[in-house]
Amino acid sequence: PSKVMDEIMAKYPTKIAKKRQKSLVVNDPAEGKEIQANVRTIPGIITQRGCTYAGCKGVVLGPTRDIINLVHGPIGCSFYAWLTRRNQTRPAEGEDNFITYSFSTDIQDSNIVFGGEAKLKDAVREAFEIFKPKAIGIFSTCPVGLIGDDVHSVSREMKEELGINIFGFSCEGYRGVSQSAGHHIANNGVFKNVIGNNNRERIGKYQINLLGEYNIGGDAFELERLFDEAGITLLSTFSGNSTIESMEYSHMADLNLIMCHRSINYIAEMMEEKYGIPWVKVSFIGAEGSAKALRKVAEYFDDAELSAKVEEIIEREMKKVETVREAVKAKTEGKLAMMFVGGSRAHHYQDLFTEIGVTTVSAGYEFAHRDDYEGRDVIPSIKIDADTRNIEDLTVEKDLELYREDLAVKKEKLLKNGYEFSNYDGMMPEMKKNSLVIDDINHWETEKLIEYYKPDIFCAGIKEKYVVQKSGVPLKQLHSYDYGGPYAGFEGAINFYLEMERMLCTRIWKMVTTPWKTDPEIVGSFAINE
Ligand code: CFM
Ligand code: HCA
Structure with missing residues (x-):
């Protein structure tokens, strides 16, 4: 792996190589190496990461069905987060389910210039009028932070006016270096505004x-x-x-x-x-x-x-x-996998692969911190x-x-008695010696790794899927599971094994001859119609 690392670095300007190098580690569980993580992506590099708003609204609050998650911002932030994460829910008969909706203030130029708080208040009132939800969460996107709208004071005012739980999140996309900051902001908000509001009596023994x-x-x-x-x-x-x-x-x-x-x-x-x-x-x-x-x-x-x-x-x-x-x-025994996903699955899914004899030769998170790697x-x-x-x-x-x-x-x-609490050992102690661990992998590094390892399967997300498959390697999405799942628990394991059997044992990928393999340059001509 040091060879491929050198090749990767050779392409970077010296200053960038020096920085990037710290996020690529040849693993040695016995030695316990350090990896650089949770730092800004170098501008110009094509990262897999998402933004703070995605981590807060999309990830943590998004799957809760009976809260209205109202996005304060331009419509794109809501539209491109609308039902894309495949978080399912099962409301009881007659129970609210707002997951299928996309709520946004859809702010315009005039709101950017004159402020968007009035529009936000109207949106909260409208959502309340129509849906009578138990709670409303307000999520700030980038421009909201830049123009200084105060979602927290609006939330307090609206909570008073409407009599339901309303709280805001300063989770502008740029707040942190990735989704991870959004998780933290969401955790804080839920802890302050939700947990502890109802001291319900015991309903079970455990x-x-x-x-x-x-x-x-x-x-x-x-x-x-x-x-x-x-x-x-x-x-x-x-x-x-x-x-x-x-x-x-x-x-x-x-x-x-x-x-x-x-x-x-x-x-x-x-x-x-x-x-x-x-x-x-x-x-x-x-x-x-x-x-x-x-x-x-x-x-x-x-x-x-x-x-x-x-x-x-x-x-x-x-x-x-x-x-x-x-x-x-x-x-499937003996096949090779690589996985670059989020902040936990790139570790967890290695276990499912191990169970069917597949080795993970290289893995990494998009936005995890050192403790998720090293413990x-x-x-x-x-x-x-x-x-x-x-x-x-x-x-x-x-x-x-x-x-x-x-x-x-x-x-x-x-x-x-040796029972373990409050601990997580992380990904690296469980990976083989000399496997390559990479944080916040980018497009160039992905291409080089595929060339070097020739893996039988690559696991990542939608942004990588088709680029990787065009190189003749099947890609399994470990975010959305493509159209599959569940993969958790026992039934989930069975589903995953069978899915891997299909993906790893088909010969179709070997038959793919992409045009650029024979003709690396696209030659074309154009004609102007008179
Ligand atoms: Fe946790 Fe997730 Fe993940 Fe994550 Fe995500 Fe996700 Fe993920 Mo996509 S919360 S860190 S921010 S397990 S959305 S359900 S799949 S990147 S590995
Ligand atoms: C996110 C959500 C995401 C994206 C997945 C992908 C998810 O980061 O905002 O890139 O395919 O799981 O839906 O991680």
Whole structure:
């Protein structure tokens, strides 16, 4: 891999190569190497990243069905985020579902010049009139920050006027270096304005929240099936298949499970500080991981009946999984994968590939931080730069009335038995020595990697899909799952194996002869019609 790294760097101007070099690492789990992450993309480089607004509105709040997510900005920001993430939801009979709508203030030149607050207020009133929602979230896009509209004061005023929960987010696209800043802003807003609004009485023996699961392609439905059967009460999911009301009483849970550490670790930490709810990192991507996660919950509650039920489920599900896994593995063993996705899936999906004998030779995140690569141990050594300082870090205090001393005691006891809390080891310790780890990969690097590794499959998003496929390598979207899914849990694993069998075993890619392979230059002529 050092060879391909040199080739990649050779093309960059010296100054850029020096900077970029720190984001490409030849992995060595024993040595624990450092990677540069969460820094600005070098201007001119074609990145995969999105913006802060995308992380706040699209990712964290987007999947909640009964809040109106009103975008304050030009229409493009709303239009291009309209139903593109495949976050599914299942409203009960008669329940609100606003996910299919796109709400925007559609600001115009005159609002940019004279201010858009009046238009925003009108939009809030109109949305309330028509839909009578329980809550409205207002999301600022770039121009709103530039002209100085105050979405927070408008929110307060409208909350007073209309009597429902209304809150704003300063999540202008440029606020941070990527989507990641938007996650943090969303976490802060939800923690301040939603969590804790409803001290609902207990409804189950084992109450948990699932954090960082967004129900892409129906993933959450599969996990709900498992929790339901085990008798585990899922109070709230942040935010796949969720309601705003469920978030309001989520602080009554006994345990928080974190799926996507990057997008939601802030809420987990703040809930523990304020309410004493411990959190554990899990991954339901992969059959082994799913079994491990269920056992982890059972172990936490330390109840023989729950453990027995969980074991029964695992045994039954694993039997189905194994039959398919073995058949697929016989055909896919030895193949190579690469994945460059978001802030957690480039790690999680390696497990699913390992289960069918496919090796991940190179991987990276778009916008994760060093802890998602190297593990949470490195957090104290992460340099806080101006871009990070830009995002508010909430100071959270213990809620004297609701703080769960009993859970703190439970945690102490479990810790003594080696049970792991509040930790995430990250991607790099689990990847093979000499695999290539790249943060915020760009187009040029993607092309060179494909040339060098000749992978059997490349996993990324829509921006990469067709460019990669034109080089004769199939691309699986691990954001939207293309049209597939669910891939979480046991049924999800089966779906994924079968999908990989189809993609990895077809001969079609070898038959693709792109025109530029024989004729690298396009020759044309034009005629002018008289
Ligand atoms: Fe978490 Fe996500 Fe991801 Fe993410 Fe995303 Fe997503 Fe993703 Mo696209 S919250 S970090 S900001 S798992 S939208 S559901 S697929 S980049 S890897
Ligand atoms: C986002 C959303 C996205 C984009 C996916 C893609 C998603 O970052 O704003 O580029 O294909 O998962 O929908 O990550």
